[in-house]
Amino acid sequence: MKLSARRRLTKLAMVVAACTITLSACGLTTPPGKSGSSNGGAEVIVGYGDIDTLDPTQFKTNTATLVVGNVYGTLFAQKFQAKDGVLVGTAEYAPSLAESANYSADGKLLTITLKPGLKFADGSPLTAADVVYTLQRSLSDVGYTGIFASYLRFTNGASGVRAASDTTVEIQTSGVSPLLRKFLSFQTFGILSKAAAEKGSTKKWATDYFAKGGVSSGPYKIEARSEGSSITLVKNPEYTVANLADAPAKVTIQNQPNAEQAYLALKSGSIDIDLSVSPDLAAQAADNRDLKVYKAATGDLVYLGMNQTTPALKDVRVRQAISHLVPYRALREKVMAGFAGPAYGPDPYPMNGTLDGSGTKQAYDTDPAAAAALLRQAGVSGLSLKMTVQASDVTAVKSATFVQSALGEGGITVKVDKLSDADYQSAVGDGTTQLFIGSWHSWGEDPIYQLNFLLRTGQYTNYARYSSKQVDGLLDAAMKLSGDDERYALGKQAQQIAIDEAPWAFMFTRDMITLTRQNVGGLTKPDDLFPRFQYLTLN
Template structure:
């Protein structure tokens, strides 16, 4: 559920989509703000929808895919037991008919829908679900290991019923069953050490046509899908690394929808195209390599964070569409604590006294060269840090190269974003503060027993009041240790042609959603 660089698609179900308010777009409509999910409606059948995306797909393995485009594709082809609603606030049955959490929160019983099949027509049973979770438990390359860790045992009761037993209370389990990484795999395709085909047989609304690893590929409608039939028969993806290039494709008709087009498009007059910037549960961040000098020193990390003018970053990188944020959680979270978002170079310089950067130092900053907001943010960061004697060298990279270096710890500073599809502690708090949960504490290398204990308290909170209290503890540790620097909330800025509006859109979950046929 953690999102890394660029964004996403519906988990296990076709989410209804009708653009903003479900109204026909005016020729030069430009929209900023969330979409009203109450206006979502079905659409007549459409043969093809062309989508321009920023990066290639490296994998659609549910336990490996984490780049935006990867998760977008996985979400459209993967079938999950539950599915998030358009606002990301509620999980509804997907492949499951029903689910029930025990009173103590330590077990969960699921009943599958009748007659489920994978896209190839073979039966999907509780044995496949159990095998999927067993793979997640043992697969060494599972980047979502922390999300599956509480599942101690899966008991198959019959072909349509199974029970999950947890090592602790797991109140967010049903919500998480709607996330793409929980897509159900075919038991017979799981090989030694958890190996699966590069294009596994799944059970979502679409099926991969050929190979998704090139610069262009397509998804076709899954005739065996258990949910509502999608209105679009075929979705064609084209990789266009440049944000302006993606927008140009929509304006010229080569694409119907473009993902991550850059916030500058919000203020443009675009006849026949509408632009949207929707709030999400995601933060943008400046990632520190906490194990690389001079960032091993918490005083240097805090000084860098204090020097950042997040208000200016919000204006330059997001045209003010996304609020500045110095806290760990997005402002849309019940645990949000944005903090002081203005720059304080004087205090930052005081913190640098006695450190390796007292008399100046140099840091390299990696970023995704296909991302407009990252390039704009980097320019402000470079200026801010120069004021405290820190020289920054900016290094744009391809998405895959960037995350390869992050995974190896081969960096000092890096831009990116992180978040979830819903407001659950199993996302940003868990992955960015708990090293044991399998994501290198959001690539920082940060390790803290105190932080892990605070996160565990949030993970087991059974009501909103307890969760708020737990989040307060998490926020206090984040402020004390400064493992990374949050910059702003994240918006999925996207554009759609008027004649395609309502067939596909991106809502609060940051998923690409496709309207059902009707």
Template sequence: MLKNILNFQWQRWQTLLLVCAIAVGIGSCRAIVPSSSAQTTNQLVSAILSDPKTFNAALSNESPNIFGYVGEGLITEDGKGEIQPALAESWVVSPDKKSITFTLKQNLKWSDGAPLTIDDVAFTFNEVFFNEEIPTDTRDVLKIGKDRKLPVIKKIDANRIEFTTPEPFAPFLRTLGISILPAHKLRPTVVQKDNKGKPLFLSTWGINTKPADLVSNGMFMLDSYTPGERLVFKKNPYYWRKDAQGKQQPYIDRAVWQIVESTDTALVQFRSGGLDSYGVSPDFFSLLKKEEQKGGYKIYNGGPATGTTFMSFNLNEGEREGKPLVDPIKSRWFNNIKFRQAIAYGINRQRMINNIYRGLGAPQDSPISVPSPYYLSREQGLPFYDYSPQKAKALFTEAGFKYNEQNKLIDDRDNPVRFTLITNSGNKIREALGTQIKQDLALIGIEVDFTPVAFSLLIDRIDNSLEWDSLLIGFTGGAEPNDGANFWSVDGGSHIFNLKPAKGKTQLTDRRVADWEKKIDDLYIQAAQELNEEKRRQLYGESQKVTQDNLPCIYLVNALSLSAIKNRVKGIDYSPINGPFWNLPSLTISAE
């Protein structure tokens, strides 16, 4: 569920931090190798906060994941967010805007030397991503219109394939960066069933798979994986990309992802020379800036970052096997719009910016990324909730709450207002945000039990048990809002604040969907259908207003996009949309 869902550009050259963006991603990690190794070999050493969950691209629903390194789709994006050819050599859009015909590059191969053909493209979509027996969130992104129909994909000849949509779909081309899968390796696992009648595909290419058994079409292949320590990628000898002189790319022989438990450890390793990159958090910006020249690195500032950080309440009123997912007392609070608005007024976001982000940020009011052309600002009419304990208390009163003799907030049945807030441990910024939320809400009479938990436990609660009160989380974003449609679709696999369980899991009774939820879903569908850019902006603008009026998510701070990269990495063309490594095939490592 938590995939970069909220970016959905799988072919970017860095790990996207989606779905679910809960981990800090490429910018942080421990070096298991000696610090000198990054300086003496032709490799790029980066970092992640947790182990990957699968090596199967169709089943991946969170980051970190390996598919930006080992996978490739028909198209990709450059540093400006412009669509560029990848496996496709070219494409033609029909006059009615309902069909796109792709011509595949010649002589493409998989990492095992087998030909990569049109049949692999057809297999990937028709037999995997469109297969209802395979629970992949990617399918939600490809569904079109109110009827949620999938495109029709037809092989024209050995080099061409046609994608036809039931109606015009403005973001369709951008959705086709999905990693193409090898039919010669995976088709048997789709056809064959296990003893429960499920496709063997569902248990194929898990993290226990030997790297030698994985087949790649990206610039790298997975060479080794040591759980809790590192992943090592080696260059794919059959990768298609070559430079103007005909030399195969990437120029870097190996990429290493170290796995660590915290951003603090990552900072130590970056400063000692064990990492080539570090996602600069605001609390360490001043320190790293002072050491920039001596440390042999440069801090790149891309301006407002894509993505969001937010607090959300569990609005799911459903029951599983007769048991409510959320305590009914708390559920009454959470599903009261005035309660959520009061909480928003009770959070001092400017204090977060000053103290936690060291002034390197601004209030975030929208689910759409600030750099997106569809972002609606306050000046353009976006509702916002600047800190006001007085407004918070007034809204609580309007909603039927009151204060007792101890100045604690209680509901109309005299229940004290107390709930649990969870986030992923190891992310120091999130931990600091959660601590401040606890302090801020205490000032308006609310007791918050703030509990950072392991990443795997957080995902399990959000995706499987569905049992949580409130959470603090972050999603990546980008220029195209439809990349987040899976979050706003009422039946989407990433609709975390009111999630419908995936097919094959125990379903719910009495799950309710609010009218405003349906409204946002409809607006995203309408905006995707609309080919006129001005009208698309208006529709997305309305969706942002509905979101801010109803606050399924309380957005917090928009940070700056900051990365420190060692000077030995040559060719960095920093992108606020796609980060420092979007042009990884062109990067080189110097001997200095």
């Protein structure tokens, strides 16, 4: 799933695993009067955005998604490993609310066993009936999360999920899913209280009840909320699957209208963590001795899409020429102030199964001479194109200026069309763009999952209208496999074909950036890029 950095997700952008999000990890500090004598008594104040709905299955703002990820527990949870001062998510997903998950010998039945004695924050028991309710709700048409059923290999959707006992869930499957633990760690599958939902709402799936926040099953619960202003979370004493003794006692998320205001609040000490930071402000913060700048490489890909329904862009040589004209280094250094990495194809570093294991490779070099030769071979001159960008996406708008100039120097005239969020989504969805700047980050960072959504023929989120029978065939084959090594090998073949055929210019990957006060530790970078508050520490 993914969302575009620091702004409200639109339905299309997030459909899918997070489709365009760029978030940062979180931290903690101890300004005077904000902490107790130990980390377990600390109060942390985070600066971010506003909250709309808190329903796990609905499209929502980044801040709302951050809250959901800390309030609802999941059957599995990602493990972390320290790297350059950040706890980075690994490829291992361990049981959390679940105790085990086992397939039958033929792979047709999945049995999930819960840990004994689980409770919701209100003290009521958390049982298999709640897990069944959650899975059935998530796989229904109540939101976008039903798309995960095929990846989980649930054969009969919601009807194939049942409670065999208070602690046992049985699910009909078509085979072993290599993504099971990873996907069931997604906050969209956070376990919900069936009894609370039925008591709190008369609507199907209690959408009105969950929009305001349900009973917590995770490490934190909602203590108070002031709409448009703030939300306060406190530790959930009934959450026993992890030791929360050293976790902050309270986390308040304040709505900061813009990045500049959040940065000023951080400098003044009125907030401890800034999740709204822009690359320019992060660069400024590097010289401030009261602040820390945390960054980590991510697979959050920013690309220049080339719609192949546009006559000139049907020629691969024109697309390759444009790819050779993009000023990659300038984009990373001037637009992103150095908080970006090169992108080698549609599954960039540090994604699983990437072709670039070091984070140093660029799919195309900036080479105007090579571009000119390709345009001559294609018999193209005097080409004029329109580039569509989302006006609210500062990164896209800045990038468009550099790309427009570079393509102009290469003989391609580009007009930049800045659209509102709704108009932009309509344009890319309807296929009425020529060039467009987009971004994508997949929760779980699985290469086959990402390629399926972005480059499979006919996929709605394949905004470039790219079509390759060879890529589709590789993805079809990979979807049937259970071993990651085999899946990734096929994915790498598909990635290289996409690089060669250039449906996009792969511009850069955005780093996760977080600013904090100086004495902050325990920042996490999970695959979905939403920080987990329980790991925060005071240094």
